[in-house]
Amino acid sequence: VRPVHSAREAALQTLHQVEVAGAYAHVYLPRLLAASGLSRQERALATELAYGTLRRRATLDYRVAQVCHRPLAQLSPWIRNLLRLGAYELLFLNRTSPAATCHSLVQLAHRYGHAGSARLANAVLRRLSDPPKALDLPDPTVAPVDYLSIAYSLPRWLVERWLQRWPQEVEALCAAQNEPAPVTVRVNLLRTRPADLAMRWEAAGLRVTACQWAPEGLTVESRGPIQELPGYAEGLFWVQDEASLLVGRLAAPPRGALVVDLCSAPGAKATHLAELMGDRGAVIALDLHQPRLRLVASAASRLGLRSVIPVCADGRRVPDLLREPAAVVVVDAPCSGTGALRRRPDARWRKQPEQIAALAALQGELLQAAAQVVRPGGRLIYSTCSLEPEENEEVIRQFRQVRPDFVPDLPPLGPGLEGDEAEGWVRLWPHRHGTDGFFICRLRRR
Ligand SMILES: C[S@@+](CC[C@H](N)C(=O)[O-])C[C@H]1O[C@@H](n2cnc3c(N)ncnc32)[C@H](O)[C@@H]1O
Numbered sequence: 001v002r003p004v005h006s007a008r009e010a011a012l013q014t015l016h017q018v019e020v021a022g023a024y025a026h027v028y029l030p031r032l033l034a035a036s037g038l039s040r041q042e043r044a045l046a047t048e049l050a051y052g053t054l055r056r057r058a059t060l061d062y063r064v065a066q067v068c069h070r071p072l073a074q075l076s077p078w079i080r081n082l083l084r085l086g087a088y089e090l091l092f093l094n095r096t097s098p099a100a101t102c103h104s105l106v107q108l109a110h111r112y113g114h115a116g117s118a119r120l121a122n123a124v125l126r127r128l129s130d131p132p133k134a135l136d137l138p139d140p141t142v143a144p145v146d147y148l149s150i151a152y153s154l155p156r157w158l159v160e161r162w163l164q165r166w167p168q169e170v171e172a173l174c175a176a177q178n179e180p181a182p183v184t185v186r187v188n189l190l191r192t193r194p195a196d197l198a199m200r201w202e203a204a205g206l207r208v209t210a211c212q213w214a215p216e217g218l219t220v221e222s223r224g225p226i227q228e229l230p231g232y233a234e235g236l237f238w239v240q241d242e243a244s245l246l247v248g249r250l251a252a253p254p255r256g257a258l259v260v261d262l263c264s265a266p267g268a269k270a271t272h273l274a275e276l277m278g279d280r281g282a283v284i285a286l287d288l289h290q291p292r293l294r295l296v297a298s299a300a301s302r303l304g305l306r307s308v309i310p311v312c313a314d315g316r317r318v319p320d321l322l323r324e325p326a327a328v329v330v331v332d333a334p335c336s337g338t339g340a341l342r343r344r345p346d347a348r349w350r351k352q353p354e355q356i357a358a359l360a361a362l363q364g365e366l367l368q369a370a371a372q373v374v375r376p377g378g379r380l381i382y383s384t385c386s387l388e389p390e391e392n393e394e395v396i397r398q399f400r401q402v403r404p405d406f407v408p409d410l411p412p413l414g415p416g417l418e419g420d421e422a423e424g425w426v427r428l429w430p431h432r433h434g435t436d437g438f439f440i441c442r443l444r445r446r
Helices: 007-021 025-034 040-055 057-067 077-093 098-112 115-128 144-151 156-165 170-176 194-203 242-251 268-276 290-303 315-321 354-372 393-402
Strands: 183-187 207-210 217-221 237-239 258-261 282-287 308-312 326-332 374-384 406-408 425-428 438-445
Touching: 007 025, 007 040, 007 077, 007 098, 025 040, 040 057, 040 077, 057 077, 057 115, 057 144, 077 098, 077 115, 098 115, 144 156, 144 170, 156 170, 183 242, 183 268, 194 207, 194 217, 217 242, 237 268, 242 268, 242 326, 242 374, 242 425, 242 438, 258 268, 268 282, 268 290, 268 308, 268 326, 282 290, 282 315, 290 308, 315 354, 326 354, 354 374, 354 393, 374 393, 393 438
Parallel strands: 258 282, 258 326, 282 308, 326 374
Antiparallel strands: 183 217, 183 237, 207 217, 374 438, 406 438, 425 438
C-alpha cells in the first residue's frame, strides 16, 4: 500500500483492498485515514467516495460497461475500481466539474497502471461525463430482477427472493437499503433522561428527535464521529437502531432478575437489558468469540453497569453452564443481516444464498438450548436483523413443534407497529418503519 495524497486515492486503495483481500471497508478505511494526514474534509469525502462506490457497485458496473470497450473483468483491479470510483463521482456526486474529476482520476490511473490504462480511463471517464444520459436500465416489466438488481445495486439472488415474497413492496425495500441509516441512540436511563440529553445536543446545534416506539431512543442529525457527541465519555448513551431497541423493550426484564443473552457481542442488547433492570440482578452475556466479548465488557464499563457478566462460550452449551433457570433469555442470533444492508456499504456483496440454511440450523440449535434455561413462566426472545423467513418464522415454527410448552406472548407495541399476536412475532422494515429490518418473537414458557 502506498501513501495516500488525496480523498480519491484513499477511496481507491480501499476499494482495491475490499476486492482483492476481502477487507472490511468500515475497518480498513478509518485506519488508512487515521494514518494519512488528510484534512477532516478530505477524509469525509474519501468515506463518501469509498462507501458510495461499494454500495452502488452493480449500478456503476452496468454504466461503465456501456461505455468501455473492454469487459470489466479483464481490467486490473486497480483500473476497474478506478472506473467505478469515477462513475460514482460523475453519476452520484456532482461535486466538482466533470473535467476536474476526470483529470485527477487519469493522473491516478498513471500511478496505479500504465500509459495504456490511463488512456482507457480517460476515454471511459470522458464518455461518462458527457451530458448525463438516462441510465438506460432494463425494462422492469420484462426483466424485473435485472432491473431491481442494477437500479438498486443488490445481488440478484437476494432480489429474486424478495421479489417472489413481496412483489408489491420489493422496489421500496430495495430503495430503502440504499438510504443512509439515521443515527439513533439509546439514552442510558440510569445516568440521564432523554429530554436532558436532547437539550444538551440541541444547545450544541444538533437536531434531535424522539424515537417513535422506544421512549429511551433519540435520533440525532450528526455527521461526525459518535465519540465526539457530547455525553459519550460520560456513558450517557449507546448507538443502536430503534428496531434493536425493541428487543430489550419486549424482553422487559424485571428488576433483580437473572437474564441470559446467548449471543451478546458487542453488547447493545445486554447493556440495554441491564439498564432496564436498574442494574439490579444479572445479565449473563455469552458470546462465542472472545475478541468480540471484550466489546461487551467495555460497553458495560462505559455505561457504568455492573450487572453484565460476559462469558465466552458457545450458546448451545448454556444448559451446562447455568445452575438456575432464568426469568428472561434472549437469543439475538447470528444471521444473514439482510435487513440491515444500509448499515455497511460492502455487506450486500459478502452474503451468499447457501449461508442461509446453515444459519437457520445454528439458530434453531441456539433457540432450543436457550429454551432449556427459561424458568416456567419466563420469557424467551428470539431476534434477527434478517428478512429471510427461513431464519425467522421457520425457526420459530420448527422450535414450537418440539417445544409446545412455549406460547406466543406479544404485547401491544404502539401505533404503526402491528405484530402477529397469534404467532408472537413482529417484523420491522426499513421502507415501512425507517428502522433496520428486524424480526422479533416473544414466547412464554407455560
Ligand atoms: C447479531 S450478533 C449479536 C448482537 C448483540 N446481541 C448486540 O445486541 O450487540 C450475533 C453474535 O453471535 C455470536 N455467535 C455466533 N455463534 C455463536 C454461538 N454458537 N454461541 C454464542 N454466540 C455466537 C457472534 O460472535 C455475534 O457476536
